[in-house]
Amino acid sequence: MFVYRGAIANMQSPTMVNPTLLDPVNPAIEKYMRSLAGPTDHPVLTDMEAVAAKNNFPIVGRLVGMFLHTLAKTINAERIFEFGSGYGYSAYWFAKAAGPNGRVICTDGDPLNKGKAEQYLKSANLSERVDFHVGMAQDIFLQTEGLFDICYNDADKGDYPQIWQMAKGRIRPGGLYIADNVLWHGRVAAEHYVDIVPGWTESILEHNRLIFNDSEFDSFINPTRDGVVVARKKTE
Numbered sequence: 630m631f632v633y634r635g636a637i638a639n640m641q642s643p644t645m646v647n648p649t650l651l652d653p654v655n656p657a658i659e660k661y662m663r664s665l666a667g668p669t670d671h672p673v674l675t676d677m678e679a680v681a682a683k684n685n686f687p688i689v690g691r692l693v694g695m696f697l698h699t700l701a702k703t704i705n706a707e708r709i710f711e712f713g714s715g716y717g718y719s720a721y722w723f724a725k726a727a728g729p730n731g732r733v734i735c736t737d738g739d740p741l742n743k744g745k746a747e748q749y750l751k752s753a754n755l756s757e758r759v760d761f762h763v764g765m766a767q768d769i770f771l772q773t774e775g776l777f778d779i780c781y782n783d784a785d786k787g788d789y790p791q792i793w794q795m796a797k798g799r800i801r802p803g804g805l806y807i808a809d810n811v812l813w814h815g816r817v818a819a820e821h822y823v824d825i826v827p828g829w830t831e832s833i834l835e836h837n838r839l840i841f842n843d844s845e846f847d848s849f850i851n852p853t854r855d856g857v858v859v860a861r862k863k864t865e
């Protein structure tokens with residue numbers, strides 16, 4: 630049974646600020662990048678972003694969303710598995726990229742998220758491209774057959790090494806493993822840090838080490854927002 634505490638993990642209230650935490654990218658630079666993103670505006674996106682801000686729910690946000698969309702388009706991804714879909718914000722970007730024949734398999738442990746995601750994605754005319762399953766993402770993954778163009782990991786951070794290990798063998802050559810929050814608000818590079826859930830930083834560190842030491846993948850971390858790792862399965 631997973632315990633999701635990602636919303637707390639992203640909180641930066643004065644009492645919780647960890648003085649050693651780092652913004653991976655200077656906030657002024659991110660603000661500039663965001664100022665370029667106007668053409669991607671859609672009422673459904675702005676609604677989802679407003680709900681995330683109000684409830685402190687950790688969606689990937691506009692810049693990472695655009696990045697996911699670009700990556701999926703670049704490799705003509707049509708079959709995508711999401712570990713930890715929340716209420717469908719990242720799925721919006723993948724579904725948009727996957728095209729009318731694409732399928733995004735979403736998973737989340739919270740049944741309320743399924744209903745919300747389905748409503749949002751319907752309003753964006755994307756619901757036909759999405760299958761949303763409620764339960765432990767790892768279990769649903771094992772029950773789902775075949776290879777994927779993209780496996781995307783945004784689940785509880787303690788699950789990261791396990792999810793990488795399960796997903797890497799199910800990505801087609803030339804396909805991508807993508808995971809969010811791999812810089813964990815700078816904790817991965819801090820000598821001293823206060824973690825939100827004990828062990829999550831160590832788990833992310835192990836996850837990142839495993840990926841970069843895997844000779845079957847070419848990998849890179851885009852430091853936007855909280856760090857997104859992209860690992861491409863080699864074709865030869």
Ligand SMILES: C[S@@+](CC[C@H](N)C(=O)[O-])C[C@H]1O[C@@H](n2cnc3c(N)ncnc32)[C@H](O)[C@@H]1O
Pocket residue numbers: 631633635687688689690712713714715716717718719720736737738739742764765766767783784785788
């Ligand atoms: C960071 S949020 C996902 C946000 C989403 N990717 C987005 O950007 O819109 C993580 C979500 O994953 C779910 N979750 C965490 N670990 C999970 C697991 N092992 N299996 C299923 N759901 C999980 C939580 O309920 C939460 O809604």
